[in-house]
Amino acid sequence: MTSQTGIAPPGTRDQLAPGDRIKPLAPQRALERRGRSIGWALLAPAMILLLLMTVGPAIFLIYSSLHNIQMFGGASGFVGLRNFQELLTDATFLHSLLVTLAFVVIAVGIELIVGLALALALAPKTRANGVAATLLLLPFAVTPVVSAMVFKQLLDPNYGWVNYYLSKVGLLPGQMDWLANPSTAWIALVALDIWQWTPFVALIILAGRQTLPQEVFEAASVDGSRPWQTFRYITLPMLAPFLAIAVVLRSIQAFKTFDSFQVLTGGGPGDSTEIINLGIYRTALQSFQVGAASAVGLVFLLILSALVPLLLRVVGRNAEPEKG
Amino acid sequence: MTMSTHSNFSSVPRYAGRCLLWLALLLAMVPIVFLVITSLKPEGVTRTVPPTWVFHPTIENYSSVLSTGAGSSVTFGRLLFNSAAVSVGTVILTIAVAVPAAYGLTLREFRRSKGVSSWILSTYMFPPIVAVIPLFIIAGSIGMTDRYPVLIIPYAAFNLPIAIWILRNSLHSIPVEVQEAALVDGANRPQIMWHILAPLLMPAVATAAIITLILAWNEFLLALSLTRAAAKTSPVGVQEFTGLYGTQWGNLTAASCMIAAPIVICVLILRRRVVSGLAFGAVK
Numbered sequence: 001m002t003s004q005t006g007i008a009p010p011g012t013r014d015q016l017a018p019g020d021r022i023k024p025l026a027p028q029r030a031l032e033r034r035g036r037s038i039g040w041a042l043l044a045p046a047m048i049l050l051l052l053m054t055v056g057p058a059i060f061l062i063y064s065s066l067h068n069i070q071m072f073g074g075a076s077g078f079v080g081l082r083n084f085q086e087l088l089t090d091a092t093f094l095h096s097l098l099v100t101l102a103f104v105v106i107a108v109g110i111e112l113i114v115g116l117a118l119a120l121a122l123a124p125k126t127r128a129n130g131v132a133a134t135l136l137l138l139p140f141a142v143t144p145v146v147s148a149m150v151f152k153q154l155l156d157p158n159y160g161w162v163n164y165y166l167s168k169v170g171l172l173p174g175q176m177d178w179l180a181n182p183s184t185a186w187i188a189l190v191a192l193d194i195w196q197w198t199p200f201v202a203l204i205i206l207a208g209r210q211t212l213p214q215e216v217f218e219a220a221s222v223d224g225s226r227p228w229q230t231f232r233y234i235t236l237p238m239l240a241p242f243l244a245i246a247v248v249l250r251s252i253q254a255f256k257t258f259d260s261f262q263v264l265t266g267g268g269p270g271d272s273t274e275i276i277n278l279g280i281y282r283t284a285l286q287s288f289q290v291g292a293a294s295a296v297g298l299v300f301l302l303i304l305s306a307l308v309p310l311l312l313r314v315v316g317r318n319a320e321p322e323k324g
Numbered sequence: 325m326t327m328s329t330h331s332n333f334s335s336v337p338r339y340a341g342r343c344l345l346w347l348a349l350l351l352a353m354v355p356i357v358f359l360v361i362t363s364l365k366p367e368g369v370t371r372t373v374p375p376t377w378v379f380h381p382t383i384e385n386y387s388s389v390l391s392t393g394a395g396s397s398v399t400f401g402r403l404l405f406n407s408a409a410v411s412v413g414t415v416i417l418t419i420a421v422a423v424p425a426a427y428g429l430t431l432r433e434f435r436r437s438k439g440v441s442s443w444i445l446s447t448y449m450f451p452p453i454v455a456v457i458p459l460f461i462i463a464g465s466i467g468m469t470d471r472y473p474v475l476i477i478p479y480a481a482f483n484l485p486i487a488i489w490i491l492r493n494s495l496h497s498i499p500v501e502v503q504e505a506a507l508v509d510g511a512n513r514p515q516i517m518w519h520i521l522a523p524l525l526m527p528a529v530a531t532a533a534i535i536t537l538i539l540a541w542n543e544f545l546l547a548l549s550l551t552r553a554a555a556k557t558s559p560v561g562v563q564e565f566t567g568l569y570g571t572q573w574g575n576l577t578a579a580s581c582m583i584a585a586p587i588v589i590c591v592l593i594l595r596r597r598v599v600s601g602l603a604f605g606a607v608k
């Protein structure tokens with residue numbers, strides 16, 4: 001039980017490199033210095049590109065959040081922390097912060113539970129399961145903007161399939177304008193996210209499930225383990241690393257969600273579904289209040305930074321090459 | 325005794341579970357069925373109550389969208405071309421930058437490998453919306469808005485964490501004995517790179533390329549913010565179908581199918597590779 005599905009403990013594999021154990025022929029010191037500068041030289045283009053697109057914008061954000069920048073001319077001066085001060089008392093911002101968190105937790109939570117159920121159901125390698133897994137890939141492969149457009153048409157109050165067929169089987173009393181009402185708009189957005197991304201979660205877990213040794217399950221069955229016991233004490237702990245990967249990656253992606261909200265509700269009705277991403281977009285690119293948007297962006301960046309240690313632990317450790 | 329109770333207890337719920345599974349999968353196919361069916365309907369029967377199921381399939385929606393492109397100054401064919409150009413450009417830039425970087429990270433003499441690769445991985449959490457603000461301003465002031473590089477460069481940057489990690493993991497998994505043997509045979513470093521490592525790295529390069537291609541093709545936020553007409557990509561174009569003419573479902577779904585089809589085909593063919601790649605190679 002101690003074998004964690006071939007995943008290395010932290011830090012043990014990182015030092016290994018293809019160059020290991022090759023005894024250099026030239027004097028050690030000089031070669032090492034050269035190797036080091038070759039390393040930096042090889043990494044330079046990637047690092048420059050990344051710095052330019054991540055650290056660069058972050059610095060810009062710090063600067064512009066302290067100034068009241070007007071996008072089209074006009075005097076812009078230093079305003080200190082005023083943008084942040086306004087943020088703290090801004091009900092819209094606090095609301096968007098809250099709904100973003102709620103969206104991530106609820107959507108990812110449901111995706112994890114459904115994804116786990118699907119993965120376990122599809123684990124036995126039968127022909128039917130192969131077909132099912134292929135079908136499962138389809139929602140995940142559809143371009144997010146396209147799925148949002150499709151959901152929007154399906155939810156159309158007059159011609160949408162959802163209204164027609166739900167009322168036909170008696171689940172809906174009459175006409176319903178899903179996107180005009182905050183609670184049903186949220187249901188639509190979460191449903192879309194679940195439809196699109198549960199397959200990704202399920203396929204990660206399924207790939208993990210298929211690496212688990214079959215003997216453990218056979219032994220448990222011989223020992224009279226009930227299905228629930230097998231699941232609780234064997235399957236779940238052994239799948240934990242894969243569940244962690246799915247949850248961390250999905251959470252990061254869910255925080256970055258933009259397409260479905262922009263297309264389906266545009267933040268509406270009112271600002272009931274305006275997640276942070278959408279709020280920044282509208283403040284900066286539609287109202288041109290760069291300073292205010294930068295302050296929100298900076299807060300958003302800090303919140304997401306809290307996920308970095310999780311990402312490093314889960315992906316950084318598990319992605320190391322497996323050896324047996 | 326255990327085996328018999330086992331099967332007795334589980335056969336009924338198992339059967340119910342299978343039914344539920346297939347029901348859920350069928351339900352999940354509804355949007356895709358809607359998309360494909362509606363795109364093949366003649367314009368007269370796309371929006372009807374109740375939905376029309378019997379009709380003569382036609383490709384007139386596809387041809388009309390490709391030639392005119394409802395609600396847009398450029399044709400949808402042009403938008404698809406833009407998408408393809410931006411995606412291919414992104415793949416080339418990403419691979420050209422990621423391969424040397426991954427190799428650098430696995431050099432034995434490179435002491436900062438762990439720290440640098442952790443930093444690269446951590447940039448995955450960076451929300452593109454935060455980069456959009458300065459990009460929008462800078463691109464506007466140097467006249468780069470609505471041109472390919474303004475999308476290709478950030479797309480490549482945002483795909484680097486995944487690409488570099490996929491390649492790095494692959495390089496790590498090449499046994500050192502392979503290189504040692506070549507060294508013993510008198511090969512120098514460039515020869516080892518070209519003749520030994522490159523062929524072994526090709527599957528990982530393919531994985532990184534396909535992941536980059538998918539993410540660039542699907543990208544919406546930067547394309548929406550940084551393009552107007554000339555470099556506009558198809559996801560931006562398709563969501564404009566609602567605005568101007570009311571929604572013509574035939575045109576909309578035909579355009580949607582043309583955006584989705586290449587990626588759906590890629591994913592179906594390269595299933596394992598795509599899932600493993602999107603998980604940074606953390607699952608096989």
